[in-house]
Amino acid sequence: MVKISININDRAYSEEVEDNALLVELLRDKLGLTGTHVGCDTSQCGACVIHIDGNSVKSCTVLAAQVNGKDLTTVEGLASEGKLHPIQKSFQNNHALQCGFCTPGLVMSAVDLLKKNSSPSEDDIREWFEGHICRCTGYKNIIKAVQEAIT
Ligand code: FES
Ligand code: FES
Incomplete structure (x- = not known):
């Protein structure tokens, strides 16, 4: 077991985790933060993306023990004072989701993209989402949603 102290969505946590526990499992x-989803066991779907020190990361590819300090x-930390x-x-405006399973990961990724590139082209957005799979939408409205957020 490893002891870790982390800050999640502005709240401090001290936890004991198994050496081989994945961050997404923690x-x-x-911790009951079930907005972060698990859609694969091959690190391909992107449903588990969160931010670590401000950068989007697939939380199924990181050990919980690695995030000490x-x-x-997570997606639960994005809305503030009840406002999306x-x-x-x-x-929401662009109907960029259907079942919604992929959505938390895409939203977390999009927030990071717009922090790093304030006016991405459609190609930039598509390339950025390369590590995400959405089985429902065909991606078109997801791209539109990001484009609306730029303007
Ligand atoms: S659960 Fe699919 S990439 Fe992490
Ligand atoms: S909305 Fe269903 S997987 Fe993307």
Whole structure:
């Protein structure tokens, strides 16, 4: 077991985790932050993306023990005072989801993209989402949602 101290969505946590526990398991199974999804066991779907120290990362590819001392944001931490984050709002406006399973990961990725590139082209957006799979939407409205959030 390893002891870790982390900050998640502006709240401090001290936890004991198995050496081989995945970060996504800690978030979902131990801390109840089930907005972060698991859609594959091959690190391909992107449903598990969160932010670690402000950068989007697939939380199924990181050990919980590796995030000691880090600052994490999950999809639960995006809305503030009951108000959706602008990216969440633009996903809603553009009907950029159907079942919604992929949505938390895409939203977290999109927030990071717009932080790193304030005016991405359609190609930039498509390339950025390369590590995400959505089985429902055909991606068109997801791209539109990000484009709306730019303007
Ligand atoms: S669960 Fe992490 S990429 Fe699919
Ligand atoms: S909305 Fe269903 S997988 Fe993307």
